[in-house]
Amino acid sequence: MNICERVLCALIVALLGAGCTHQPPKFLNPSVTGYNYTPAAINSFKVNGDGGPNLGPHQGGGKFxxxxxxPRQWQPGMTATVEWEKDPNVGASVNWPKFGTDGWREEYKKHAAKYTHHRVTVEIPRYEVVGTMKVHFLPCDQVLVAVNNVQPGYPGYPHNDVINALNLEEPATCPNT
Known part of the structure; x- marks a missing residue:
């Protein structure tokens, strides 16, 4: 073998060897969707600082x-921090002045002052395969999350026992309030 053939052969071996050492990423970036089981609107929310969609009352699922x-692999003690802004009086704008007027802007300003802001850290249930990050907003400002590759309502989803009642109403008093 001449020198060129040896260099070419060494280069091919090095490239083939490099392909064998490829490691999958340690972290994945699943999309986020929300499910709102309350009569309030979720104006916006974040999971670990990353944004999610707005959700009307009793809506969710299709908005990614x-x-x-x-992490690619679940670890015990994993948590997610969920922050959200809630509009507790969704239908208030029905009798407001015409959109875009000074009167409308004044009404909106008073209305937005009543928005509430929340933050909670919740446990991420065990998962084998990463799927969409699903965030469930429940009455009394309770939140559940799941990141497995199973959709709500299907066998193996970790919160089916809680979310089967889709139109939960806020109780008169919430625990821990």
Whole structure:
């Protein structure tokens, strides 16, 4: 073998060897969707600082946004911090002045002052395969999350026992309030 053939052979071996050492990423970036089981609107929310869609009362599921970050492999004690802004009086604008007028802007300003802001850290249930990050907003400002590759309502989803009642109403008093 001449020198060129040896260099070419060495280069091919090096490239083939490099392909064998490829490691999958330690973190993945699943999209985020929300499910709102309350009569309030979720104006916006974040999971670990990454944005999610707005959700009307008793809505959710089909609205995906990009993304949050989770480890490829589940680890005990994993949590997610969820922050959200809630509009407790969704239908208030029905009798407001015409949209875009000074009167409308004044009404909106008073209305937006009643928005509430929340933050909670919740446990991420065990998962084998990363799927969409699903965030469930429940009455009394309770939140559940799941990142497995199973959709709500299907066998193996970790919160089916809680979310089967889709139109939960806020109780007169919430625990721990």
């Amino acid at each position: 946004t990009c993304c949050t970050t989770v």
